[in-house]
Ligand SMILES: C[S@@+](CC[C@H](N)C(=O)[O-])C[C@H]1O[C@@H](n2cnc3c(N)ncnc32)[C@H](O)[C@@H]1O
Ligand SMILES: Nc1nc2[nH]cc(C(=O)O)c2c(=O)[nH]1
């Protein structure tokens with residue numbers, strides 16, 4: 001059972017057996033985190049238990065769309081990208097789906113390196129080679145002024161759900177992990193420091209600063225141009241790692257990149 005199961009699951013209709021709601025499946029370079037630049041197949045599931053105002057995958061969270069794919073068909077499409085040996089399972093929040101585990105098991109059996117991009121509110125037992133955890137800060141909350149769709153109807157639910165220390169501690173203890181924070185500005189740093197202290201006292205394993213990454217918020221080149229230097233300097237000031245958003249630098253906000 002997941003540590004936290006406040007899931008807004010998209011039903012997997014039409015298909016018998018293990019299946020997932022898939023928003024997009026594409027081959028690209030890992031654009032974020034320690035494996036930046038690695039050729040990887042991305043499987044993006046639809047549905048999320050949070051609603052970050054800045055979500056760069058709007059059609060998996062605010063207005064989710066998907067095709068239901070059997071896990072067998074997903075694996076076949078992954079294998080069609082001959083040169084890739086890394087798979088990134090993302091979303092939406094991929095760990096709201098029970099069959100994410102089935103997919104990860106099949107990929108692991110085939111020898112793929114698996115990264116799971118997760119908001120860190122749900123823990124599952126699965127063969128995950130890199131848990132790429134992006135805990136959501138207060139600056140992600142869709143207040144009425146920032147809500148991309150409505151009038152702040154999701155703000156309270158998002159606030160209640162965005163941090164689950166037990167899930168974060170279990171993910172860090174069970175997997176090779178990186179903590180990747182979306183930074184909107186210097187005001188985010190005190191919260192990152194205090195959250196890290198809490199996760200460090202919850203988790204049994206050590207979390208070195210080199211596993212903590214600061215990533216500038218921005219879905220377009222222009223937005224990143226305005227923010228990346230400030231975030232890079234914050235990384236130097238606090239001793240954390242900086243991660244670019246290589247895919248945005250290369251392809252801006254094009255889909256399937
Ligand atoms: C769309 S999320 C899907 C995985 C999971 N729901 C999560 O949030 O980690 C993939 C990654 O994009 C990041 N992200 C989403 N919107 C962003 C934005 N506007 N600027 C920078 N990073 C963003 C998330 O923090 C996460 O690391
Ligand atoms: N190229 C590329 N790298 C990524 N790393 C994490 C992504 C995500 O959306 O989870 C992502 C993405 O959408 N594209």
Ligand code: SF4
Pocket residue numbers: 048049050051052054055056057060061091092093119136
């Ligand atoms: S948790 Fe991830 S997928 Fe969900 S709204 Fe936030 S950034 Fe988007």
Ligand SMILES: [Mg+2]
Pocket residue numbers: 056057
């Ligand atoms: Mg993305």
